[in-house]
Amino acid sequence: MKKTPICWKISATGALILATVVSAEQGRNESGQKIVIQPPDQQSFLDSTNRVTVSLRMGFNIKGGFRGTGSTFAPGAPLSSPQYTSRGDRYNYDDGYVLPDKTRSKDGYTWYWGYDNANQVDAANNTIAFQKTSATGLPKGGEGDDTPNYGVDVAYDYLLHKDDDHHLYYGVEVGANWMPISFGGDGRYNLSLSQTTDTYGYTPGTTPPGYLSGNLPYQGSYQGPGFVLNYPRVGSSTVPAGSATLLVQQDFDSDLWGFRLGPYVDYMPTTNLDLHVSGGFAMGILTANASWKETLIPNGGGVTTSLSGSGNDVGWLGGFYVGVDAEYRINNRWSALAGVQFQDIGDYNHNFGGRTVELDLDQSVFVNVGISYSF
Numbered sequence: 001m002k003k004t005p006i007c008w009k010i011s012a013t014g015a016l017i018l019a020t021v022v023s024a025e026q027g028r029n030e031s032g033q034k035i036v037i038q039p040p041d042q043q044s045f046l047d048s049t050n051r052v053t054v055s056l057r058m059g060f061n062i063k064g065g066f067r068g069t070g071s072t073f074a075p076g077a078p079l080s081s082p083q084y085t086s087r088g089d090r091y092n093y094d095d096g097y098v099l100p101d102k103t104r105s106k107d108g109y110t111w112y113w114g115y116d117n118a119n120q121v122d123a124a125n126n127t128i129a130f131q132k133t134s135a136t137g138l139p140k141g142g143e144g145d146d147t148p149n150y151g152v153d154v155a156y157d158y159l160l161h162k163d164d165d166h167h168l169y170y171g172v173e174v175g176a177n178w179m180p181i182s183f184g185g186d187g188r189y190n191l192s193l194s195q196t197t198d199t200y201g202y203t204p205g206t207t208p209p210g211y212l213s214g215n216l217p218y219q220g221s222y223q224g225p226g227f228v229l230n231y232p233r234v235g236s237s238t239v240p241a242g243s244a245t246l247l248v249q250q251d252f253d254s255d256l257w258g259f260r261l262g263p264y265v266d267y268m269p270t271t272n273l274d275l276h277v278s279g280g281f282a283m284g285i286l287t288a289n290a291s292w293k294e295t296l297i298p299n300g301g302g303v304t305t306s307l308s309g310s311g312n313d314v315g316w317l318g319g320f321y322v323g324v325d326a327e328y329r330i331n332n333r334w335s336a337l338a339g340v341q342f343q344d345i346g347d348y349n350h351n352f353g354g355r356t357v358e359l360d361l362d363q364s365v366f367v368n369v370g371i372s373y374s375f
Helices: 005-025 042-046
Strands: 050-060 065-069 097-098 113-115 127-136 150-161 168-201 235-267 273-298 305-329 332-344 348-353 355-360 364-374
Touching: 005 097, 050 168, 050 305, 065 168, 065 235, 097 127, 150 235, 150 348, 150 364, 168 273, 168 348, 273 332, 273 348, 273 355
Parallel strands: none
Antiparallel strands: 050 150, 050 364, 065 355, 097 113, 127 168, 150 168, 168 235, 235 273, 273 305, 305 332, 332 364, 348 355
């Protein structure tokens, strides 16, 4: 779930900083006389070559979500708790597996197969049946909400050139920011179940390993050689198998550390007003962790299946930014500002133990409100 209390802390911090500035400028001297803010002196301000800005940063149009929710129970994946081959591949049936061997089974056979029960064998027809139960009506995925994300931004500007005749001032800007991004939650979904039976043939006159001896389950190797089945299957049928309830828990928490570097242009139409335009290279470091759990409960009885996963990751993103600020000068040193910034640092995509998280950061919009100090 998104954690919003951070916005109150950041907002309170910004208010405290602004209050400190105002109180410093409107305090009292040693004699107890009130200090009155002096009108801004434009020339004194223009002689400043350095500026530091601290802002509250609000991020919009940041889209994220889990992909593959419930995919464990989708057609093509067995419903039962996962089993694995000796090579580490997952079973593609509830009661066995039939997969291409190292030759990619281009000859129409595979020795990379295994089965669990003798009753799967139809000796009269030289076939072995494999079953898998799958679900329909699965959710598309857990999406992040539309509420803004809150963070902080610090920027440093260095003046390189002044064009006093046109009120234009050029320099370079470097900035850094931090913003937590979280989403997830719980879900409950009603699914319809179906059971598919796939049949594979084997060479007449031969006997599948373990069928007569009862030494099962049997697992054939990827490298081979071994007892071969015809590949692909020779028959398939699907029948309804009731319904089930899918319970989903998904949580994603991350910290986005942003950095930017580029030129800026200031235009000062009046003594108090400064329009600040900047743009250039932007990058982000995303430290992320995610966890998920899915539980499938067949309605009317049956085996309840639970699967879960989690993980941590650090992602690197890169792109560009363009921003514009309107800055009002309080005095020769201090200013208050508000602005907007567009940023494209691409998309983040990572698999956390069986579920993929996608975070879209290629059309992010940030609103900044803060103060700056020139010296």
